[in-house]
Amino acid sequence: MNYWLLKTEASCYGILDLQKEKKTSWTGIRNYQARNFIRDDMHIGDLALIYHSNGTKENPTGVYGLGKIVTEAYPDKTQFDKKDTHYDRKASNKNPLWFCVDIAYVKKYLHPVPLSEIKIDPELEGIMVAQTGNRLSVQPLIKKHFLHIEKLGK
DNA sequence: GCCAACGTTGGC
DNA sequence: GCCAACGTTGGC
Secondary structure, three states: OOEEEEEEEHHHHOHHHHHHHOEEEOOOOOOHHHHHHHHHHOOOOOEEEEEEEOOOOOOOOEEEEEEEEOOOOEEOHHHHOOOOOOOOOOOOOOOOOOEEOEEEEEEEEEEEEEHHHHHHOHHHOOOHHHOOOOOOOEEEEOHHHHHHHHHHHO
């Protein structure tokens, strides 16, 4: 059982959208390291913190809720769609480059956990998302960090 | 909107 | 295989 942090922009697809839809395919990941995590290490039943980047004063950057991985990895179909912004001409059905999983809504946090708090919490020392310059949109979490954020978020 | 950090591309 | 140029991410 693995724990993850998934970055998204609230204005693009946030926890409220996931709550409404109940389930979505997490497409559009175009980074090899993130791709490898999805393809190789994500499995049904894993839990994922939903993190909103590029926050505002009212809704600061941070963790807003919880989702659950409900499929194994499969080819992200947006890579084959010429009209999609995530189209990749180097990818083919025979040789897909990019993968996605389906994420189900679990809950929205009563108390979202802002990045500013994550950064100063000694319990979360070493967490990847608090390290400067880190742009990875799919991040593995150690259980301790996952449980602590869960406790803070409710 | 700024800009630092960083991943990717492509010429050599 | 190096590395400069470029584009993107994302905190502020």
